[in-house]
Amino acid sequence: MQEDRIEKLITFAESEEAIRALILEGSRAVGRFSDDLSDYDMNVFTLDAGAWLENDQWLEQFGEVLLYQKETLAFHSWEFPSRLVVFKDGGRIDFSFWPPDALAGIADGSQPYESYRNGYQVLVDKDGLTEHLPKPDGLGFLVLLPDRDHFLQTLYDFWFEAYCIARALARSDLWYAKRIEASAIKDHLYQMILWERQRRLSWSHDPILHLGGKRFEKWASPELLAAIAACYSPYSKAETWQSLIAMLDLFNRIARRLAGELGFAYPEKKEKEILEYFSVLQRKSGKS
Numbered sequence: 001m002q003e004d005r006i007e008k009l010i011t012f013a014e015s016e017e018a019i020r021a022l023i024l025e026g027s028r029a030v031g032r033f034s035d036d037l038s039d040y041d042m043n044v045f046t047l048d049a050g051a052w053l054e055n056d057q058w059l060e061q062f063g064e065v066l067l068y069q070k071e072t073l074a075f076h077s078w079e080f081p082s083r084l085v086v087f088k089d090g091g092r093i094d095f096s097f098w099p100p101d102a103l104a105g106i107a108d109g110s111q112p113y114e115s116y117r118n119g120y121q122v123l124v125d126k127d128g129l130t131e132h133l134p135k136p137d138g139l140g141f142l143v144l145l146p147d148r149d150h151f152l153q154t155l156y157d158f159w160f161e162a163y164c165i166a167r168a169l170a171r172s173d174l175w176y177a178k179r180i181e182a183s184a185i186k187d188h189l190y191q192m193i194l195w196e197r198q199r200r201l202s203w204s205h206d207p208i209l210h211l212g213g214k215r216f217e218k219w220a221s222p223e224l225l226a227a228i229a230a231c232y233s234p235y236s237k238a239e240t241w242q243s244l245i246a247m248l249d250l251f252n253r254i255a256r257r258l259a260g261e262l263g264f265a266y267p268e269k270k271e272k273e274i275l276e277y278f279s280v281l282q283r284k285s286g287k288s
Contacts, residue, residue, distance in 0.1 A: 013124040020100045021045040022124035030119035039092035049097035063087035076111045107132040114140040143198045161185035170281040192254045
């Protein structure tokens with residue numbers, strides 16, 4: 001099925017004069033960490049992106065469409081339109097529409113594209129646009145050693161999101177609290193977890209790591225997974241308080257340990273003040 005879908009994509013690109021190149025990126029291109037549910041990340045370099053945005057009939061040549069989403073892809077100062085398409089047979093193709101000259105910045109290094117560092121496959125190139133693209137080195141999306149400012153910003157951002165959850169719970173705004181609990185605060189927690197993982201690896205590259213959290217269960221320890229499980233809770237004010245406290249405990253333990261190993265002064269006094277204030281909000285919450 002993969003070969004059949006790839007052939008259809010190549011035929012499509014070759015038959016359309018406006019399309020000058022077609023590149024596959026992502027796990028399908030790399031040939032690692034992909035399965036039958038992996039999507040095809042297709043970069044369509046076209047002189048006329050509007051031709052593919054006016055209607056969706058052209059999508060039917062790749063299969064019967066179940067649903068699709070209109071999105072944009074950010075690339076440096078650019079924004080490219082995209083269509084994320086799910087087919088009834090379970091396949092998915094993510095089309096992004098790039099102007100052909102966007103390849104020049106990738107090729108000369110002035111506008112690097114991290115995804116191509118991990119791997120790509122040139123499927124169609126009518127004008128030799130891809131001849132000077134850097135060869136993949138597998139070093140895209142690195143988890144880098146943070147400096148003190150980045151570390152502390154993550155720390156305080158996490159505490160601020162935790163405060164927003166605690167305040168919402170004190171007001172009995174449970175829906176709002178659950179929204180915050182499921183969004184940015186988890187990103188800050190995951191960032192701290194990634195840093196600790198990389199510190200243990202002496203900051204050497206580990207391709208299994210994914211900045212968005214894919215494959216987390218393949219490398220996280222049973223102890224970490226158990227701690228993470230406690231950071232989620234049902235739609236209940238009391239249980240959301242429990243998951244918030246568990247999340248604070250996990251984050252602070254990792255952050256304190258990591259700060260010591262990196263030689264950063266940890267704001268112990270500020271953490272104590274914040275936790276004391278959260279206790280006040282929790283008592284207020286029990287009365288509301």
